[in-house]
Amino acid sequence: MWLRRFILGLLCALPALSQAAEPAPVKLVVGDMAPYSVAGNTDSPGSLVEIAQALARRVGTPMEVQFYPWTRALAMVAVAPRTLTLPLTRTAERENKYRWLAKLYRQKFIFVGLQGNGKLSDPSLLLHARLTTLRGTPHKRLLLEAGYTDVDECATVRECIRMVKKGIADASYGAEDTHRSAASMDGNKAGEFSYSPVYRQDDVWLAGSLDFTEEDSRKWRAALETLRSDGTITRILHKYGATGN
Incomplete structure (x- = not known):
């Protein structure tokens, strides 16, 4: 009888043991x-x-x-x-x-502006330009520390690109991959935007x-x-x- 109770108890415990073994x-x-x-x-x-x-x-x-x-x-x-x-x-x-x-x-970080923005050829020419960058990143602090004087923030990269397209910002700063992707959305055309050389890289x-x-x-x-x-x-x-x- 005791053996039967032991086996039944073990069988009842198996589901709990199996669940406990599963990774969270x-x-x-x-x-x-x-x-x-x-x-x-x-x-x-x-x-x-x-x-x-x-x-x-x-x-x-x-x-x-x-x-x-x-x-x-x-x-x-x-x-x-x-x-x-x-x-x-x-x-x-x-x-x-x-x-x-x-x-x-490893990300590459660049500035993005409208086609014809000659200052994009040299990021140092953008020191006093109206810039925007993604909120929740260290970008604004890094730009201000580097001497850029007018840095706003946006909620999404697509919003940053819209600010550039509407003339609210002269350029947006951030990861090249995300900016090139955003520049191809919302009805934008690839030829509308220009890109700076790589400004910095980070993991x-x-x-x-x-x-x-x-x-x-x-x-x-x-x-x-x-x-x-x-x-x-x-x-x-x-x-x-x-x-x-």
């Missing part, structure tokens, strides 16, 4: 920043979103992707457990606010809430290396017209 899901919160993250397109959710999804599969963690305004996404990672975001540049101001899980990509990361551990970071970095080695990252970037770096 993570939530990836991102802004709409094509080509890195593309809202409303489950087949092509963006190059860096797809890389993050591949990483999650490799470490065996279910992932849910949600889109929010960029500043709200950043705020959520600061307070919500098991939450990730991208693409995040790693700065001294941000260093202790997030767990830095994986270095994903962008997949970052998480502080409840992720150093061991988690090690696993995600190891998974990233396997994705680089087997060509997964190259294939994803190629899908979006980018190259590996």
Whole structure:
């Protein structure tokens, strides 16, 4: 009789044990920043979103992707457990606010203005121009520290481009990939805009809430290396017209 009760008790406990063994899901919160993250397109959710999804599969963690305004996404990672975001540049101001899980990509930063804006040929000529840049990034602070005197902010890269097109701003500053993508949306024509030489470059990361551990970071970095080695990252970037770096 005792053996029967023991077996029945063990069978009842198996579902709970199985559930406990499953890794806790993570939530990836991102802004709409094509080509890195593309809202409303489950087949092509963006190059860096797809890389993050591949990483999650490799470490065996279910992932849910949600889109929010960029500043709200950043705020959520600061307070919500098991939450990730991208693409995040790693700065001294941000260093202790997030767990830095994986270095994903190296961005090139440029200025974008209307065709015929001769100052774009040399970013130093834009020191006193009306500039705009994405809110929630370190760009405004960096530009002001570099001597640029008139820097506004916008909620999305597409809004930055609209400000340039309407003459509200002389140029927008930010990642070349996102600005070229935004310049091709909303009925814009490629020939309407000009681009400066690369002003600076920086790495962008997949970052998480502080409840992720150093061991988690090690696993995600190891998974990233396997994705680089087997060509997964190259294939994803190629899908979006980018190259590996």
